[in-house]
Amino acid sequence: MxxxxxxxxxxxxxxxxxxxxxxxxxxxxxxxxxxxxxxxxxxxxxxxxxxxxxxxxxxxxxxxxxxxxxxxxxxxxxxxxxxxxxxxxxxxAGYAPMPAAAADEVAAVPAHVQRLLDAIGDNPAYALTAEWGIAGWNAAYERLYPNVATTASADRNLLWLVFTDPFVRGLLADWEDTSQRFLAEFRAEVGSRLGDPSLLELVARLVDASPEFQAGWERHDIGGFESRERVFHHPSGSTVTYEHHQLRPSDQPELQVVVYTPM
Structure with missing residues (x-):
């Protein structure tokens, strides 16, 4: 060694x-x-x-x-x-990896990542920045969550949408559990950068906007990502069940690609 x-x-x-x-x-x-x-x-x-x-x-x-x-x-x-x-x-030299790019530094995913999302086809897929900004998505994800295309870029953050968009609350069949799991995963991912101004601003906005977020944030829950079953009330009126996966492109490690595949 x-x-x-x-x-x-x-x-x-x-x-x-x-x-x-x-x-x-x-x-x-x-x-x-x-x-x-x-x-x-x-x-x-x-x-x-x-x-x-x-x-x-x-x-x-x-x-x-x-x-x-x-x-x-x-x-x-x-x-x-x-x-x-x-x-x-x-x-x-014994230092942790460089801080990942802030959400406002990633206006859109690189073209090759967008092509990957599109190639995933009928399976909903999207790409998140280090601060969980939704930087890219495919047509299947837009069919599942139509608001993604019309939401202002400053608000197109997965955590913000989960805790503040009534449409998302209705979309998620298990909103209470999913929202708190997301919060625990988010805190685990950004814990070493919680002093960053952009993160402080996001957390402050969420604390003001959502009592559920504030309560979860004060519990300091930490959890790592695990692939799992996700159930959605699809806008078409049906209920769909997916398996939730997360991948990181080797050449874009500040991004995570989320893919929902049919169970």
Missing amino acids: PTQDDRRAELGAYLRRRREDLIRSDFGLPPAGRARTLGLRREEVSYLSGVSVTWYTWLEQGRDINPSRQVLDAVSRTLRLGVAQHRYVLAL
Whole structure:
């Protein structure tokens, strides 16, 4: 099992390799040495990151130091790391994954995720952001819940709709149980980010709008997601039973895709 020293060594080696692979002209820098066009100097990375040369050198050397998350974020931006690479750097330094994108940062799902939703066909499916904003859905889900297409984007949040939309309350055959299970799952997912302004605003709105939400929030219930049976009073007048599934695209881990399949 890798030790802390192993992780520091890997972090240093990784940062050094990324630094050496950068194209100098991308940063407006002239060739270095013998017309060398690849690779930034440590001094250049430290300057662009706002980090001392000594501190950055120690990072690459795998020294026994504790860089702050802000330092690692700054260095990652300078080295132009992608999302997966940035997460790797944070993990090596012992930090939790990057906070997922806030709901207002995801106006719509990426095109390939929307194509996945559409391909699911007659099974209702939708995609949620980290704060449970409904960012995409397929035609089958819109038939189940027609209001999704007409609700203002600021209110198109699953938790908000479950606790404030009378249509949803009537749609869910087991509203009391489902609403509280959703609340427990939501709290478990966002617990480490409850200080985020957008989350505080959402919770405050729900506390003001729903006594049931307020009571559940004050109980501090926590629950993980489990696939389960869901019963809906369909707008057509029939009662339909689905199995509830949740998936996360590997390249969009801030999203969760929810799919209802027939029992």
